[in-house]
Amino acid sequence: MDEQLFFNKLNSLCTSKEVFDFLSSLEVMSDTMASGALQRISEVEVDDNGLKNPEGVLENEVFRALCFQFEFESSKLSNTGLLNALQALIKLRVDPQSTLMANLLSEAEERLGRGQLTVKNLCALGESLLELEGPSCVMLEQIANRMQEKDIEKWSPREMVMVYKMLQVTVREGEQYQDLLNRLNSATLNIVSQLSPRFTSVILNSLVVLHQTQAVPLVTALCRHSVKHIPYFTGDELVNVLEAFLYFGHREEIFTEGLETHVPKSIFSMHPQTVSKVMQYCCQKMILSKPIFDAVAEGFISDADRFTTDQIAGCIVPFGTLNYVPPSASSLFRKLETVLHTRFSHFEPHTLLNLLHSCVLIQRYPVNFLPKIFSPYFLQQLQAQPPGLDRIVTSQLTQLFLTVTLECPFYEGPKLLPKYQVKAFFTSRSSLDVHLLKRVKTGLLYLLKKRIYFASEVSTPYFYTVDIEIKLDEEGFVLPAAQCEEVHRRIALCVDGQNRFCINSHNLLGEEAIKQRHLQLLGYEVVQIPFFEIESLQNCKKMAEYLHKRIFPHTYGLGC
DSSP states (O other): OOHHHHHHHHTTOOSHHHHHHHHHTOSOOOHHHHHHHHHHHHHHHEETTEESOHHHHHTOHHHHHHHHHHHHOGGGSOHHHHHHHHHHHHHTTOOTTSHHHHHHHHHHHHHHHTTOOOHHHHHHHHHHHHHHTGGGOTHHHHHHHHHTTSOGGGOOHHHHHHHHHHHHHHOOSSOTTHHHHHHHHHHHHTTGGGOOHHHHHHHHHHHHHTTOTTOHHHHHHHHHHHGGGGGGOOHHHHHHHHHHHHHTTOOOHHHHHHHHHHHHHHTTTSOHHHHHHHHHHHHHTTOOOHHHHHHHHHHHHHHGGGSOHHHHHHHHHHHHHTTOOOTTHHHHHHHHHHHHHHHGGGSOHHHHHHHHHHHHHTTOOOTTTHHHHTSHHHHHHHHHSTTOSOHHHHHHHHHHHHHHHHHOTTOOSOOOOGGGOOSSOOOSSOOOOHHHHHHHHHHHHHHHSSGGGOEEEEEOTTSOEEEEEEEEOTTSOEEOTTOOTTOOEEEEEEEEOGGGBOTTSOOBOHHHHHHHHHHHHTTEEEEEEEHHHHTTOOSHHHHHHHHHHHHOTTOOOSOO
16 A cells, blocks of 8 residues: 555544554555554554553554564664654553563664664654653663764754753763754754744753753743743643743743733633742742732632642742732632641641741731741741751741731730841842932932931841931931930831832832831831932932922921
8 A cells, every 4th residue: 555545544543443443454564654553553542641441452463463573573674664663652651671662672772873863763762762761861872972963954843852852861960962052052043933832842941951041042032932832832831931931031021911811811721830830930020910910819719729838839929029919819818828727737837938928028917827837846847947047037037026016916926036036137139229329328418418417228126227217306307317315206218229129110029018117117207219210310409309308398498
């Protein structure tokens, strides 16, 4: 039978029985046709759970006859017949230790050693070995070595993707394949527009695993190309793409816009790990996307039981970090409280602390759980697991304790012992913008005439550092910053640079919002000086006029 006719007929068959009946009607077929038949059987009989009907396939007479022929005539097979058969038998879960598989692998290894395999053959063999033996397979290195001799410009996208996957598991410490990778990266850059969602995801994942931080043009092109594939990525593929964005520090506004369209539509069918990774992406990039956050809140309320404890924290912590309370907040945190009651002991200690700390940033107080958090047993658990009680962890504990002291006066549970409290909070994101601070100080000097009337970066007894502090007496006159008597009012200027806000937003980050809230509760008059109000002020006099209106709105002629 003509091969073209054979494959046309074969591809129209939908069950292994139809394939076996078709093969029984033929008197003779080539090894390519026979291996193609095995591949078709694997396509119709194998799903995500494995072989659907093992007995009906593996015990079938026609199947056993095909296997017999491949086992005892492996040396006579064409490269295509040999490697297609190997791929199909692996998918069909044929015993890797069987004589059949040993013979086929041995023959493939001999041909590999003799240099008889084309790029397509090498990729097919590589794919089989990855499926069969995993990263420890020595033959993969031989394939990679053979690939270095080939002309990359002639490879298909599928072949390029397969080489990335092989290099991902063969490259150890050292750079023995970096030259091949450099050539591969350059060639891939030229075909980015042809890549499918799966290929785009696989290559980005490989670039992460292979630490290709120098391949900036390729990474940029792939990230931009991924935008149009957002609706078509599987959950795992989207996770790979998001991890690449995070690893390479890349951000595309149109990618975020694509997520904003996709996530609300798909939230109830998205895998919890994908949802958690989307939120991690938004959190690390400081992207406050209300459509995404609102959808994630609704998804969590609807089916929180699907989420693991790490995924729960991954979804909830960004609300606190980025200081956003969704419209469904009451239902969201009621659901979270229910989950915590039923699964409290399932959370890793550090995950639990992160989760509860993020809640207080947006004034959601986990008072029912704080007695357990401040208990010696829980603190010992924190200490025993990395990163232990480092400064970040003790800052979170201290801020939890300060929050209940200031904002939950009805709390009567255990206190946090002084030995676990920090002297000053660790601020990971919202460090002071030194350039902005300098401009404000210059404006204040113009306004107040003398440097003694204000202090900068002032440590307080309450763990916070005030950017600029101004003291006033009872009549409203400015006192020297060093004076401690007769201080009636303290003004805390919060010089908020861009890094204290969500990206492209005037929304303060959670850790800065709680600081300003607490300073007010501690008796300070908090005056916010946001970057977006002063960046256009062109000279010292304009800055002084602005500061006068912000700090002393009811007085006139104060040095201006």
